[in-house]
Every structure is written in C-alpha cells, then in structure tokens.
Amino acid sequence: MSYSKVQDTFFEAFEGKYVRALITGPNESIVKRAAYDSTSTPSSVIGRVEGGVEGFLDASKTPDGRFGAVVQYWLGSDDVEKFAFELSYRLRQDILVKPFTRIFDYANNDSNDYIEMMDIVGHCGDGYEWTVEKFGRTMINVPIAVPDFQIEEKFKINDGIMGGNFWYLCETPEAVIDAGEAIIDAIMDVEGATAPFDICSAASKPETNYPEIGPTTNHFYCPSLKETLGEISKVPEGVNYIPEVVINAIDENSMNKAVKAGINAALEFDGVIGISAGNFDGKLGDKNINLLDILK
Structure with a gap:
C-alpha cells in the first residue's frame, strides 16, 4: 500500500x-x-x-x-x-x-x-x-x-497508554462516515486497543478561552473558519472535513498496530485525501510517535 x-x-x-x-x-x-x-x-x-x-x-x-x-x-x-x-x-x-x-x-x-x-x-x-x-x-x-x-x-x-490519534482528511461527507466505520472495525480487530471517541468530529486543543467548559475547538483545523482565519488557518487545500480517531491501548505495540490498521482502512476510500495527526509540539504527551515510523 x-x-x-x-x-x-x-x-x-x-x-x-x-x-x-x-x-x-x-x-x-x-x-x-x-x-x-x-x-x-x-x-x-x-x-x-x-x-x-x-x-x-x-x-x-x-x-x-x-x-x-x-x-x-x-x-x-x-x-x-x-x-x-x-x-x-x-x-x-x-x-x-x-x-x-x-x-x-x-x-x-x-x-x-x-x-x-x-x-x-x-x-x-x-x-x-x-x-x-x-x-x-x-x-x-x-x-x-x-x-x-x-x-x-x-x-x-x-498501566497502559492513551491519546494515540490520527486525522483522516476528507473531501466528502460520505468519506467521513464510510471510512470512519471501516477504521473503527479495523481497530476492533486489534486485541488490546480501543477507540473511545469512535469517529470524532471535534479535535480540541489544550488552551481555551473558556476553561470552565474544558477543551474547546482546535480552530486552526476547522474548515468553516478557513476564510475567517485567513493565513493562520491550517486546513489543507481541498479538505472539507477533518475527523479524528483517538486510540487507547494496553501497550504501545497494540496502539501502533491499531493506528496502522486504521490508516490502512482509511486509505481504501477515494474521498480520503490525506492522513495527519494532532499534536501540540510535544507539550501534551510524554511519547511522540511518528505516523510514518508506524507504517514502515
């Protein structure tokens, strides 16, 4: 692949x-x-x-x-x-x-x-x-x-590991649902891994203007804000939807297997035009895991 x-x-x-x-x-x-x-x-x-x-x-x-x-x-x-x-x-x-x-x-x-x-x-x-x-x-x-x-x-x-994730960048709403369901099925085939947010529509960020309600939207990656934000928007050209899949697992090996299985499932769909991941410059988690390293 x-x-x-x-x-x-x-x-x-x-x-x-x-x-x-x-x-x-x-x-x-x-x-x-x-x-x-x-x-x-x-x-x-x-x-x-x-x-x-x-x-x-x-x-x-x-x-x-x-x-x-x-x-x-x-x-x-x-x-x-x-x-x-x-x-x-x-x-x-x-x-x-x-x-x-x-x-x-x-x-x-x-x-x-x-x-x-x-x-x-x-x-x-x-x-x-x-x-x-x-x-x-x-x-x-x-x-x-x-x-x-x-x-x-x-x-x-x-003791386990939390917070593994990837984004599948979509052109169509059909890709969000169809690829997402295939991703979740693929992750469930990996023993020891789970996707607690299922298909997640709302990637968040640590900093917020409203701390009383917890994490808020990662506005840089909101397609509907692309015109409003202008140059600071990080939504790639042609991408209209950025769903996220979060993975918790009993160990790092199970997490990486689940990430790979999910990405492989996503790439089978024409409406998925890219794969990325959410991170905060290494400030949130103590393990930084590169997607391409997992896919080798």
Missing part, C-alpha cells in the same frame, strides 16, 4: 490507568447496549472515566458460556480513589440495570493493584448482597428485581 497521502508528523501519547472488563449477557443485543452505554462518554480530559469497546467474544470464549463484550475504562491519573468512584457510575447505571448481565475482570497481566467492587457496586444490594464462588471466580451477587446481577469481587488496575 502507498503511504504518499500520509504526512510526516506525530501524535503525542501518555501513560494512563485502566480496568479491562468482560460483560456477558443473555443475548448479543443486551450485551452490546450495556457495553456501548457504559463507554459512551469519553471524558478523561475533564477528569472523568473514559471508556471504549475493545471487541466482542462468542459464547465459547467467556467464563459463563454467553456472548461477551470486552471493554476498557481509563483514567489519565494515579488517583485510584477517584478512578473507583467514577467507574462505579458506569458499572451501576449502565450495566447492572441491564437484565441478566454479569461483569468479569479481564486483565491481561499480573498487576497487584485492584479496585474492590463491593464498596462501589456490591452495596447496591443494600446490605443483602453476598459472594459466591462461580465460574472459577469470586462473584458478588447483587439481588435486584430481575434476579440477579453478578460482578467479580476485584478488578485489577493496569
């Missing part, structure tokens, strides 16, 4: 903490709703938990023999207490309420750090919850009106 459309530029990545979980349920529809609901707000940049769907497993590959979804929940800091507090909302409000669901720890390493689920999820049983040895795990059984919800007692906290 030719990479002539790919700019010689880099993205910035940084270390983060994540929990990797497996959601199972009675059918594919319920599991997918639980997975996407619980990861639907990619918000680590504003101090909340950021989530993404890594992929799906058939019944032969899960502890309880049911359809499963592998999900990741991230926090870009070492504040474990805050991580647990924020994570509890995702688990309680978006998964526990789905009928017949379970959640298992799906860590891929030997981390000794973990989050106890009894305090943040188990006590939804209002003191009537109990533990049970099942599926080779210690599970908390939370009695609810559609009996019953179960979650593994402990979830490991893992």
Whole structure:
C-alpha cells in the first residue's frame, strides 16, 4: 500500500490507568447496549472515566458460556480513589440495570493493584448482597428485581497508554462516515486497543478561552473558519472535513498496530485525501510517535 497521502508528523501519547472488563449477557443485543452505554462518554480530559469497546467474544470464549463484550475504562491519573468512584457510575447505571448481565475482570497481566467492587457496586444490594464462588471466580451477587446481577469481587488496575490519534482528511461527507466505520472495525480487530471517541468530529486543543467548559475547538483545523482565519488557518487545500480517531491501548505495540490498521482502512476510500495527526509540539504527551515510523 502507498503511504504518499500520509504526512510526516506525530501524535503525542501518555501513560494512563485502566480496568479491562468482560460483560456477558443473555443475548448479543443486551450485551452490546450495556457495553456501548457504559463507554459512551469519553471524558478523561475533564477528569472523568473514559471508556471504549475493545471487541466482542462468542459464547465459547467467556467464563459463563454467553456472548461477551470486552471493554476498557481509563483514567489519565494515579488517583485510584477517584478512578473507583467514577467507574462505579458506569458499572451501576449502565450495566447492572441491564437484565441478566454479569461483569468479569479481564486483565491481561499480573498487576497487584485492584479496585474492590463491593464498596462501589456490591452495596447496591443494600446490605443483602453476598459472594459466591462461580465460574472459577469470586462473584458478588447483587439481588435486584430481575434476579440477579453478578460482578467479580476485584478488578485489577493496569498501566497502559492513551491519546494515540490520527486525522483522516476528507473531501466528502460520505468519506467521513464510510471510512470512519471501516477504521473503527479495523481497530476492533486489534486485541488490546480501543477507540473511545469512535469517529470524532471535534479535535480540541489544550488552551481555551473558556476553561470552565474544558477543551474547546482546535480552530486552526476547522474548515468553516478557513476564510475567517485567513493565513493562520491550517486546513489543507481541498479538505472539507477533518475527523479524528483517538486510540487507547494496553501497550504501545497494540496502539501502533491499531493506528496502522486504521490508516490502512482509511486509505481504501477515494474521498480520503490525506492522513495527519494532532499534536501540540510535544507539550501534551510524554511519547511522540511518528505516523510514518508506524507504517514502515
């Protein structure tokens, strides 16, 4: 494949903490709703938990023999207490309420750090919850009106890498959607990687005129501002749309594989006229990774 459309530029990545979980349920529809609901707000940049769907497993590959979804929940800091507090909302409000669901720890390493689920999820049983040895795990059984919800007692906290990204520069709106969907499918085929923002329409920047609302638009790359900004606009000629794909992963190798898979998928579409990446002169992340190095 030719990479002539790919700019010689880099993205910035940084270390983060994540929990990797497996959601199972009675059918594919319920599991997918639980997975996407619980990861639907990619918000680590504003101090909340950021989530993404890594992929799906058939019944032969899960502890309880049911359809499963592998999900990741991230926090870009070492504040474990805050991580647990924020994570509890995702688990309680978006998964526990789905009928017949379970959640298992799906860590891929030997981390000794973990989050106890009894305090943040188990006590939804209002003191009537109990533990049970099942599926080779210690599970908390939370009695609810559609009996019953179960979650593994402990979830490991893992070290990973966040913030990998690339932009696919588009000529047509069809390319934004069609290439974007192919990119997300390609990333989901890479074990250990996830795209928490899916197809993202709003690249942001660290500095802002409105800090009370968090990151704001990266105005240099807004096609609708090209005429207003004049010479300081950085929108290339012929580019009408600049969607971004952000990638978090369990390690740098998985991140780079996902970036390459996504770029390869994007370049299959005629309406994609270039590939670039978001960076801030190396000031945001401690790892600067060049796109062309990944594609070698």
